[in-house]
Amino acid sequence: MRHLAILGSTGSIGTSTLEVVRAHPERLGVVALAAGRNRDLLKEQCETFRPRCVSVGSQEDAAWLRTNLSYRPELHWGNQGLLACVLDAAVDTVVAAIVGSVGLASTEAALRAGRRVCVANKEALVVGGALMHEAALAGGGELLPVDSEHAALHQLLDGRDRATLREVRITASGGPFRDWPLDRIQAATVEQALNHPTWKMGPKITIDSATLMNKGLEVIEAAVLFGLGPDQLSVTVHPQSQVHAMVGFHDGSYQLQVCANDMKLPIQYCLFHPDRQPGPVPAYSWDQARTWTFEPPDLERFPCLGLAFAALRAGGTAPALLNAANEVAVEAFLQGRLGFWDIQACNQDTLAGLPVTPLASLAQVLDADQAARRHAEGWVRARA
């Protein structure tokens, strides 16, 4: 039996995780749930799963839950609440599904406390890089990737002799603007950018998919998770989102990982690894005709992908700077304070405008994150 803390339980990954839990009540139990502002859904989840530890974004919402829940869990709020959830003595597995670098400290603490951490929160890995491995090594924690491309790579690289590998590729759907001309992309609206063709996700990652920054963050995430350099990693656009990753060998052949584009699959893979349980969705069908297409990404129309490769090559705090600028720019775009094309401009300006230092400690990474946020917020204000 695994005893879970789910951080971001009210989001897209969080609710999918709870569906997997519902399908395996004898193998998965919920000890802790944490969310941000959606107290109504959190309350509903608490009444169903009865976690003994609960955290919400604000003190006021924690007080509201105390009054409105039909039982008395331990109630926490804010960043300390996230830590309380992952450090609860009964928790052995954490699903890190908060959005943004705010998830960094709780992911690090969970690894340091020896938990299995199923990480969807790619920003924490992009920002924290090697520090996450150090925390896992120090505390006996285990890092498993929920992101579909990385769960695919985990399966493809498991037990593989790295000396046989020539390259590693992750796929990208290409997002809603894959075949749009540059001038149309530059003027894209929020509504158009939120209209993802193959995945249903939270708003931040959906915008990142439209700029291809999501794929850029995933390239950095793959480098962190699997110890790969920028020259070993590539991206292939595959609009059908059925092949999630591929590995190429020195003899020129490839192995691919294929499954339906449903996040419950990689979530369940991480929760049960190395075991495999009956699927949360029907098995992939080869009895129907399908067409798969593959094409290289266009860095001129999607410059955020190139920026991510540049940050990976620069190393140190560069990925943290890029990630923080992007979080600020995407938020401003969603609020109507920036245009779509401004996102890449803000990211580029922040990455070029701040010093990159070696990755030494969590505190130093958080400082870089804050400096980049200040810089990007200044850029947004000047633009408005």
Ligand SMILES: NC(=O)c1ccc[n+]([C@@H]2O[C@H](COP(=O)([O-])OP(=O)(O)OC[C@H]3O[C@@H](n4cnc5c(N)ncnc54)[C@H](OP(=O)(O)O)[C@@H]3O)[C@@H](O)[C@H]2O)c1
């Ligand atoms: N969705 C996908 O298919 C997918 C696939 C791969 C990777 N990911 C990654 O998984 C992460 C989550 O994505 P998502 O699509 O599930 O996002 P989402 O739907 O926007 O959900 C985000 C969750 O985080 C919570 N949250 C945000 N800030 C918080 C804070 N300061 N304290 C506590 N909780 C906080 C939100 O709570 P409230 O809603 O209550 O405010 C919500 O539960 C992201 O890093 C994303 O890149 C997502």
